[in-house]
Amino acid sequence: MKKPIPIGVSPRHVHLSQDDFHRLFGSEATLTRTRDLTQKGQFASEQIVTLATAVGKIDHVRVLGPFRSATQVELALSDAVRLGLNPPVRDSGDHEGSPGITLIGPEGRIEIQQGVILAQRHVHMTPHDAREYEVVDKETVFMAVSVPAHSGNRSAQRTIIFGDALIRVHENHQLDFHLDTDEANAAGVITGDLAVLFKIGSIPMQNNRNYYPKKHLYNEYDVRRAMREGRIIIIEKGTLLTPSARDLGRGKEVFEYR
Numbered sequence: 498m499k500k501p502i503p504i505g506v507s508p509r510h511v512h513l514s515q516d517d518f519h520r521l522f523g524s525e526a527t528l529t530r531t532r533d534l535t536q537k538g539q540f541a542s543e544q545i546v547t548l549a550t551a552v553g554k555i556d557h558v559r560v561l562g563p564f565r566s567a568t569q570v571e572l573a574l575s576d577a578v579r580l581g582l583n584p585p586v587r588d589s590g591d592h593e594g595s596p597g598i599t600l601i602g603p604e605g606r607i608e609i610q611q612g613v614i615l616a617q618r619h620v621h622m623t624p625h626d627a628r629e630y631e632v633v634d635k636e637t638v639f640m641a642v643s644v645p646a647h648s649g650n651r652s653a654q655r656t657i658i659f660g661d662a663l664i665r666v667h668e669n670h671q672l673d674f675h676l677d678t679d680e681a682n683a684a685g686v687i688t689g690d691l692a693v694l695f696k697i698g699s700i701p702m703q704n705n706r707n708y709y710p711k712k713h714l715y716n717e718y719d720v721r722r723a724m725r726e727g728r729i730i731i732i733e734k735g736t737l738l739t740p741s742a743r744d745l746g747r748g749k750e751v752f753e754y755r
């Protein structure tokens with residue numbers, strides 16, 4: 498068996514754009530780091546905001562740094578229910594069609610039109626880890642989560658197998674399986690507990706193959722990128738390949754003919 502992966506539980510939090518930060522905390526304010534998070538460069542700040550909708554509000558929501566290009570609110574489903582929202586499950590940064598919300602800081606309030614999501618459960622890892630676990634970026638896997646037998650008052654077993662765990666590969670990543678608080682509580686696990694990654698090859702999962710974005714014409718750059726990211730380019734009737742792209746991909750299992 499491959500070595501288990503540590504679990505990191507993410508409570509509800511907010512990422513802010515620099516502009517939104519200043520609207521909430523004032524033009525002179527700085528985002529103050531209090532604690533580094535597991536993933537390199539990410540940190541918890543001193544700053545907190547209130548989230549509000551017509552239905553309810555939640556105080557003391559932590560702002561994480563650094564700044565993002567767009568403000569994003571990550572909730573657990575139970576938080577969303579409290580606020581009367583129905584956010585989609587999304588990878589970080591994908592806000593299309595997600596609901597908006599009001600954020601209130603000490604110096605102002607803003608209304609965002611979109612950006613409230615439930616984070617898709619995901620596993621951070623390096624390219625080296627990805628080879629070890631035989632997975633590729635953006636692939637989804639199963640993660641089995643169980644309270645360790647020795648953990649005192651958390652004695653009852655409530656093993657859960659999470660599907661749709663998104664693999665996220667980057668040089669700077671630390672091996673970590675990120676769950677929100679609802680997901681972690683359902684299994685009775687806390688940060689530092691362990692999860693086991695596995696795949697069920699015999700079940701054709703919808704997202705099992707990792708496809709390159711669909712285009713009419715693929716060039717050498719596309720093929721190189723697809724190979725680097727372990728993605729498949731679909732070749733169907735009418736799809737064009739430049740000669741160099743065709744040469745590069747020949748015999749490399751990067752093309753899927755339909």
Ligand SMILES: [Zn+2]
Binds near residue numbers: 619621675
């Ligand atoms: Zn994460």
